[in-house]
Amino acid sequence: MADELHKGLEGVLVAESSLSYIDGDEGKLVYRGYTIEDLAENASYEEVLYLLWHGELPTRAELDAFESEMAAERDIDDAVVDLLRDLVDADEDPMNALRTAVSQLSAYEPEDDADPEDLDASLRKGRRITAKIPTILAAYDRLRRGEDVVEPREDLGHAANFLYMFTGEEPDDVAAETFDMALTLHADHGLNASTFTSMVIASTLADMYSSVTGGIGALSGSLHGGANQDVMELLVEVEESGKDPLQWVDDAIADGLRVPGWGHRVYNVKDPRAVILERKSKDLGNASGEKKWYDIAHDIEQYLIDEKNFDEKGLAPNVDFYSGTVYYQLGIPLDLYTPIFAMSRVGGWVGHVLEYQEDNRLIRPRGRYIGDESNDWTPIDER
Template sequence: MSADDVEKTSSEAVKGLKGIIAADSSICLVNGTVGKLLYRGYNIDDLAENATFEEVSYLLLNGELPNASQLSEYQESLKKYRSIPGELIDALKQLPTSASPMALLRTLTSMAGVYDPDAESETDEKRMQISIKLISQIPTIVAAIHRVRKGLEPVAPDPGLCHAGNFMYMINGEKPSEDATRAMDLILTLHAEHGLNASTFTSRVIIATLPDIYSAITGAIGALKGKLHGGANTEVLKTLFEIGSVDNIAPYVKKVREAKGKFMGFGHAVYQVEDPRAKHLKELSRRLGNETGEPKWYEMSIEMEKLVYAEIKRNCNVDFYSASLQHYMGIPGDLFTCIFAASRIAGWCAHILEQLDGNKIIRPKANYIGYEERPYVSVSER
């Protein structure tokens, strides 16, 4: 251990590194004060309304939106890599179905690196290829996890469908509606990137030691699995199920307030104003609620948003309406964080490639608060 490691300093550590600038990045701007989110300079509102996830993931990886020929080539690459090794499916069937979907995703992603002959390649071309492969294959793995846990066979990818439509098809085993495809595409777009969040920072720390990309992504999935990172929309859905009807919203809100409890899906660690992503999911939740004949989950969400804001003056975040929306899409709550990973894989890979460009190992210093130097005492004298 070096002297630098144990040197006592007068400064105090910043808990959670909040506000600490840890990297220069051109990928994403998150301005929580005014509620602005930019991907490579493009406002999330503009991208949500006009772009597809294929365009957005290309933008994150390459820095610019693709022209028509670049987009076509990129889409073909995504389709080319959709299928996963049969060994992964065999392994999945041997793993306990009681394991959480995120634990299974973490394990299978690590295994995918074992079966990729290019995993250890350090050329820019191969690293980009691996990134595209992961963006394509994580949805296939997620869908396989969902179906095997239900006792069903995985559904092979359909090259005739777009990225989001194929994801829905592999999950549910039937061609999705236009609204369901749009909903998945929007969910993937809105969650694709969000600056140096915990899982993204994890991926940069790991790749900075120069392992393979699969190692960094496995670590990122492990971070996203944590209760303080992914999973808020799962809790929102549990809350809606617990409440059960619009009539029960007001008593529930009153009960939580009296108990000084927390309303899941409201407020955000970064945004001091409205989460700019939240509003884009609201209308699709309404439409799919009508399409499925179960509008009550949307109606409950509307009422809860109104009453909770009146109580605590906090806006709902992106997780709030994604809960009812994904329920309408036939996605169970315990798969929500895996859907998040299938989206954020684009941001993770973009940050990994950026970190590798002029890489320096990430090695912060600890503020030592332990004992001063002291002598060893033999066990007989302790």
């Protein structure tokens, strides 16, 4: 058994966790015992962060204090803004810009000399990083648009403040609630690639900034966090083609297209987060009077199930298939979708790092050697 190879560590148990539970056959996602449906409907993202980090839902007084602590940490140093300007000048991808800026944040960490095994200090670092990521993303996008950076406000929630910094205008309740729900849905999802990366880094007793920076790097790949952008790019291409969406998809599949936003390493049925986001996408379309993005996505989903039998092949929409339509209707650029995923998932990264370090053991798997074992040395002039 010890020598059995598990490519991608598929099916291998490497840790125990009480943060989130996934039932891939039933399409069920739970954060610390609470279903994702209940949390999306009733909890704010800040409540979800508190739940993930502290193990229980906060009281009103605890939530008020937590929200105030988060809001007070939103400002970023002027040097970070200067770095973002340099990255805009270099035409850096937003996800890479986020990775670089988060790494630089450690230079201004007031507890930079804290022992990584001091979990209270690590939690405070994680809270600061989580509070500042929206400021980084909004500043970067405004700078590349040639607009002034909007300073964060402490009287708005985490989601609403990001939209305010992004647009320069306070969002309406529908936009703020929708974006808050999207953050909740993406906050944690077991030992996915980016969460595991963060844990591996933390297991060496590296600091929280290193762990989160590594998580961002892992999330940037198209096989993990990049699919939401791929989905929306496909829908835009379908709409701009002028062709019937179903015919376009049919032709694309015949040409070998792998439809983004379909299938999942864990779920064998429709992702419960996709169910919620589908409904929210429809609501946004109805509110604005522009339902085409929801309609195209929904029609494609039904076609792939009814005509291509995707569900019988174990393929169903994952969270990415509808998240893009929600972000697009909120006016968010396509290349910010994955950074926004990171803005949310940092809550899970921090939670898993803290949980793992309660009983830390260096993560060090083995690889099976398949190379030569007895080559004879040849002097360089004789090769």
